[in-house]
Amino acid sequence: MGRPRASPLRRILVSATTINFGQLPALQLRAPDGAEATITLYGAHVVSWKAVTTAGGPAQERLFLSSLSALDGQKAIRGGVPVIFPQFAERGTGMRHGFARVATWRVLDQGEADGAAFAVLALNQGDLPQQLAAAWPYAFELLLRVAVRGAQLDMSLDVRNTGTQTFPFAAALHTYHLVEDVEAVRIDGVQAETLAITDKLDHVFERIQGAIAFDTGADKVTLEQTGFNDAVVWNPGAADAAALSDMEDEEYRRFVCIEPALLGDAAARPQQLEPGGIWRGTYRAVVQAG
Numbered sequence: 006m007g008r009p010r011a012s013p014l015r016r017i018l019v020s021a022t023t024i025n026f027g028q029l030p031a032l033q034l035r036a037p038d039g040a041e042a043t044i045t046l047y048g049a050h051v052v053s054w055k056a057v058t059t060a061g062g063p064a065q066e067r068l069f070l071s072s073l074s075a076l077d078g079q080k081a082i083r084g085g086v087p088v089i090f091p092q093f094a095e096r097g098t099g100m101r102h103g104f105a106r107v108a109t110w111r112v113l114d115q116g117e118a119d120g121a122a123f124a125v126l127a128l129n130q131g132d133l134p135q136q137l138a139a140a141w142p143y144a145f146e147l148l149l150r151v152a153v154r155g156a157q158l159d160m161s162l163d164v165r166n167t168g169t170q171t172f173p174f175a176a177a178l179h180t181y182h183l184v185e186d187v188e189a190v191r192i193d194g195v196q197a198e199t200l201a202i203t204d205k206l207d208h209v210f211e212r213i214q215g216a217i218a219f220d221t222g223a224d225k226v227t228l229e230q231t232g233f234n235d236a237v238v239w240n241p242g243a244a245d246a247a248a249l250s251d252m253e254d255e256e257y258r259r260f261v262c263i264e265p266a267l268l269g270d271a272a273a274r275p276q277q278l279e280p281g282g283i284w285r286g287t288y289r290a291v292v293q294a295g
C-alpha cells in the first residue's frame with residue numbers, strides 16, 4: 006500500500022491562502038517552487054509578484070507598489086497590475102481607466118496546475134454598485150486568471166458579452182515593473198530603436214509584433230502578449246509624480262509601466278464585442294536567469 010495521494014482539496018489549500026493586504030481581502034498564491042503572487046479582490050489587482058529565477062533561490066519582488074497607495078477600497082491601488090476595463094485613461098466619457106480596478110471581484114477558482122499556483126477572479130454587472138452599473142449599462146463578464154511559477158507570471162483576461170447589445174470596450178493590464186532606477190531602463194520591441202526613459206513618458210505603441218524585451222538595469226524581463234494589440238509605456242517623471250497624491254516624490258524612479266493594452270481595432274476604433282462574443286487577452290512576463 007502506497008501513501009494516500011493528497012486530495013485536490015489539500016492542494017488547493019496549500020497553493021492559495023486568504024489574507025488581508027492593508028484593509029483589503031486578498032489571495033496569496035504560492036507555487037511549489039516558491040514563486041508567489043498576491044491578488045486583492047478589490048480590482049482583482051496583483052499587488053505583488055515574487056519570482057524565483059534560480060532553482061531553490063529566493064523569491065524576489067518584481068512589482069512596484071507605492072508606499073502611499075490607498076489600500077482601503079476607497080481609491081484605486083497605485084502600483085502592481087491594475088486591470089483596466091472598459092475605458093483606457095480618458096479615452097471616452099466614462100470613468101478614468103474604467104471601473105474594473107475599483108470594483109470588488111469574486112474568486113471563481115484557485116489551485117495548482119502544471120506546477121503553477123493560479124487563481125481565477127470574475128466580475129459581472131451584478132457585482133457593480135448601482136451607480137457604476139447604471140453608467141455602463143451592458144451585461145458582461147470578466148474573467149482574470151493569474152498564475153505564477155518560477156520566474157514566470159501568466160495573466161489572461163476574458164471579456165464576455167452576456168447581453169443582447171453590442172458594446173465597445175478597451176482593456177489593459179497596467180503593470181508597474183519594479184526597477185532600481187528608471188533611467189537605466191531599456192525597452193526593445195515597442196519601436197524600431199531601443200527605448201530609454203529620460204523624463205516623463207506616456208506613449209501608446211500600436212500593433213506590437215512579437216515579444217518585448219525589457220532591461221531593468223539589473224536584469225532582463227521578456228513580455229509577451231496576445232489579443233492586446235498595443236503597449237502603453239508610462240512613467241510620470243519628477244513633475245507629474247509630485248502632483249500624484251498617492252506616490253512619494255522620488256518613487257517615480259522605482260518603476261516603469263509597460264502595459265499590454267487593447268485600445269482600438271486596426272483603424273483605431275474602439276473594439277466592439279457582439280452579444281455572445283468573447284475576447285481574450287493573454288500576457289506573460291518572464292524574468293531571465295542572470
Ligand SMILES: O=P(O)(O)OC[C@H]1O[C@H](O)[C@H](O)[C@@H](O)[C@@H]1O
Nearest residue numbers: 094101102207208237238239262
Ligand atoms: O493615475 P492613473 O489614473 O492610475 O493613470 C496612470 C497613467 O495610466 C496610463 O499609463 C496612462 O497612459 C497615463 O496617461 C496615466 O497617467
